[in-house]
Amino acid sequence: MSDKYDSLLEKVRNLEEQNSAYYKRIQELEEKFERETHATKIELRNVPKETHETKDDLLNILKKTGGVLGSTLQQSDVKNIYRINTKNEGNKPIIADFTSCLTKDKFISNLKKYNKTHANNKLNTKDISMDGPAKPIYISDNLPQKTRQLFAAGRDFAKKNNYVFCWTSVGRVYLKKSEQSKPILIKCHEDLNKMSTE
Structure with missing residues (x-):
């Protein structure tokens, strides 16, 4: 009985170790999937929302922003664009999903160059011809x-x-x-x- 009990305990330990390894692997795969899903996305914050705003309006904002930064965009460069809901009641962030990581990385790189060369007047809503007082536009990777x-x-x-x-x-x-x-x-x-x- 003692030998059987020890054998059973050993099997339980092995199963627990296997389950722990599987769980860790699943977590790693989930994180990798999330990174890949977000790899082509950027987030634009502090951009005022227009009345009856459409996806075409958002795409136009993105294109104008790209034009200021030196990243000329075609409609075929953008897979999807939309605003997301947040707890903040202000302007909801805009998520732009590019068709390739290269386009997205170039966009972010050009943003950094622009803000560096315009340190006293970084990218803002006036640059993209939006009405009202100038508001800084913040752009970053869209993270999981x-x-x-x-x-x-x-x-x-x-x-x-x-x-x-x-x-x-x-x-x-x-x-x-x-x-x-x-x-x-x-x-x-x-x-x-x-x-x-x-």
């Missing part, structure tokens, strides 16, 4: 919820621990202590916890 939370935690960690840079690239979060230091990939909240104790 988990990555968004990790990015927020990374920015908080950077402020508290004197890290100069915290950014995202291809759905991953990075930290950098200084201009000369190497980028640190942050995969999960535990990575930040470990860095806090080092």
